[in-house]
Structure formats: structure tokens, C-alpha cells
Amino acid sequence: MTDEQERNPAEPLRVGVLGARGRMGVEVCKAVDAAADMELVAMIDQGDGLFAASDAAAEVVVDFTTPDVVMDNLHWCIDQGINAVVGTTGFTEQRLERVRGWLARKPGVGVVIAPNFGIGAVLMMQFAARAARHFESVEIIEQHHPRKLDAPSGTATHTARQIAQARAEAGLGPVPDATKDEVPGARGAEIDGIRVHAVRATGLVAHQEVLFGTTGETLTIRHDSYDRASFMPGVLLAVRAVRNRPGLTVGLDPLLD
Ligand SMILES: NC(=O)C1=CN([C@@H]2O[C@H](COP(=O)(O)OP(=O)(O)OC[C@H]3O[C@@H](n4cnc5c(N)ncnc54)[C@H](O)[C@@H]3O)[C@@H](O)[C@H]2O)C=CC1
Numbered sequence: 001m002t003d004e005q006e007r008n009p010a011e012p013l014r015v016g017v018l019g020a021r022g023r024m025g026v027e028v029c030k031a032v033d034a035a036a037d038m039e040l041v042a043m044i045d046q047g048d049g050l051f052a053a054s055d056a057a058a059e060v061v062v063d064f065t066t067p068d069v070v071m072d073n074l075h076w077c078i079d080q081g082i083n084a085v086v087g088t089t090g091f092t093e094q095r096l097e098r099v100r101g102w103l104a105r106k107p108g109v110g111v112v113i114a115p116n117f118g119i120g121a122v123l124m125m126q127f128a129a130r131a132a133r134h135f136e137s138v139e140i141i142e143q144h145h146p147r148k149l150d151a152p153s154g155t156a157t158h159t160a161r162q163i164a165q166a167r168a169e170a171g172l173g174p175v176p177d178a179t180k181d182e183v184p185g186a187r188g189a190e191i192d193g194i195r196v197h198a199v200r201a202t203g204l205v206a207h208q209e210v211l212f213g214t215t216g217e218t219l220t221i222r223h224d225s226y227d228r229a230s231f232m233p234g235v236l237l238a239v240r241a242v243r244n245r246p247g248l249t250v251g252l253d254p255l256l257d
């Protein structure tokens with residue numbers, strides 16, 4: 001049910017969740033269930049089969065699964081004409097291009113993919129991109145719970161790319177760094193010329209610092225998610241918006257403006 005004319009706006013929005021038994025999926029199911037304008041119609045995890053979402057006539061599917069299965073899930077949703085909100089990480093430019101290709105054949109369908117649904121995290125990335133052109137040095141330090149499967153985080157990768165783009169537009173050269181790695185990895189990973197360090201520790205949820213430096217001063221921009229509830233306002237915002245945004249939306253920024 002993707003055609004606006006077919007749905008009665010007084011009826012709750014029918015939402016399915018993929019990865020429903022995961023850390024994020026459980027939280028999303030609770031948030032959708034508690035939203036007066038939504039109905040949780042499908043809770044799907046590994047082995048359940050995606051057809052439960054179409055059988056339940058889901059209008060929007062939310063995916064918090066793993067980078068190795070998310071593309072198949074998304075392809076299936078688009079083929080079925082189901083709108084999708086995706087928080088799962090692993091979206092390279094090549095992957096985004098494939099999604100655009102699938103959507104071109106289903107012009108009414110909307111997909112929102114966001115590396116981070118925390119409103120504070122979105123602002124942190126925007127502030128970092130804004131600061132980038134004023135500082136010759138920059139490093140990103142992301143910190144997460146030790147059960148996270150990927151490193152660096154999707155948020156850190158996205159931030160690095162935005163900073164690199166802002167530096168290029170401002171005509172800044174490479175970040176100065178004369179250090180020779182005595183131990184491989186000591187200086188972190190490099191994404192588009194920006195150093196990214198990934199920390200994993202029990203007790204952490206999701207945190208990121210962007211450290212800028214120039215002559216005589218540094219600027220640190222930091223965001224902390226202490227609880228996965230922090231992602232829910234952004235997820236619900238995207239679920240409400242996605243049906244009216246055909247095509248691909250990357251990041252939450254346009255939904256906040
Ligand atoms: N964009 C954002 O704001 C956020 C993104 N994430 C990302 O979301 C993803 C999930 O994170 P967590 O919930 O912490 O992981 P998790 O490992 O707790 O949950 C993943 C769930 O997906 C299920 N799953 C695996 N294959 C499946 C399939 N084919 N169909 C349906 N379900 C399947 C697993 O059984 C598991 O229950 C990760 O990529 C993480 O980085 C996490 C937090 C916030």
C-alpha cells in the first residue's frame with residue numbers, strides 16, 4: 001500500500017521491523033508500538049522470512065539488521081513497493097547507487113538511509129562539517145559497545161567524508177602529519193584523508209568526538225548516545241516522512257530542515 005490515494009489518513013501507519021530481536025530492533029518495536037499514529041504489523045528477524053511484511057500489508061519497513069543482509073532486504077522491499085527506513089551500516093557510494101537503480105524502476109517508493117538517527121548526532125556532523133574549513137588538523141574518535149560488528153562506525157565514515165568534502169571545497173591540503181607508524185594502526189584508519197580511531201569498551205553505547213586543531217587552539221565537538229532511546233525520535237520522524245519522499249534520501253538532515 002504505497003499510493004497515497006489508497007490509504008485512509010485516519011488509519012495508523014502500518015510498520016514492519018526487520019532485525020526485530022536485535023538491540024535496535026527491540027527499541028524500534030517499542031517506539032512504534034507506543035506511537036498513536038502507527039501500528040506494528042510485522043516483527044521479523046533472521047529465519048522468519050520477509051514475506052511476513054508484505055502479508056501484513058506493511059507500508060513502511062524499518063531495517064536494523066547487518067551490513068551483509070541489508071542490501072537483499074532493501075531490494076526485496078523496493079520490489080514489493082514497500083517504503084523503507086534503514087539504520088543498518090555499510091552503505092558505500094556504490095551501494096547507494098545500486099539502491100537508486102532499484103528505485104528508478106519503482107518511482108513511488110521512498111527509502112531513507114541514515115548513518116545515525118540521533119538528532120544530536122546529526123547536529124554534531126553538521127557542526128563538524130561547518131568547522132572543517134577553519135582548521136588544518138582534524139581527527140575523529142568514535143567509541144562504541146564491544147558487540148558492534150563494524151569499525152569504523154557508519155557515523156564516523158559519514159563525518160569523515162563530509163569533512164573531507166568541506167576541506168576540498170575550501171582548498172585545504174592534506175592534514176599535516178609527520179609521524180611514522182612504528183606499529184601498524186597506531187595512527188588509526190584513513191577515510192578520504194581523515195584519520196579515524198575506533199574504541200570499543202563495555203559500558204559505552206555510541207559516542208563520537210571530532211577534534212580540530214589550528215595554531216594555538218583546538219575545538220572538540222562531541223556527541224554521546226547513552227541509551228538507544230536516543231535514536232527513536234529520528235526513526236519515527238523518518239517513518240512518518242518516507243512515504244512522501246519518493247526516491248532515496250541519505251541522512252536525516254533534509255527531514256530536520
Ligand atoms: N543509524 C543509526 O542511528 C543506528 C544504526 N545502528 C546500526 O544498526 C545495525 C544493527 O545494530 P544492532 O541492533 O546493535 O545489532 P544487533 O546485532 O543487536 O541486531 C541485528 C539483528 O538483525 C537480525 N538479522 C540478521 N539477519 C537478518 C535478516 N536477514 N532478516 C532479519 N533480521 C536479521 C539479527 O538476528 C539481529 O537480531 C548495525 O549496522 C548498527 O551499526 C545501530 C544503532 C543506531
Ligand SMILES: O=C(O)C1=N[C@H](C(=O)O)C[C@H](O)C1
Nearest residue numbers: 089115116148153154155206
Ligand atoms: O552499532 C551501533 O551501536 C551504532 N551504529 C551506528 C554507526 O555505526 O554509526 C550509529 C551509532 O553510532 C550506533
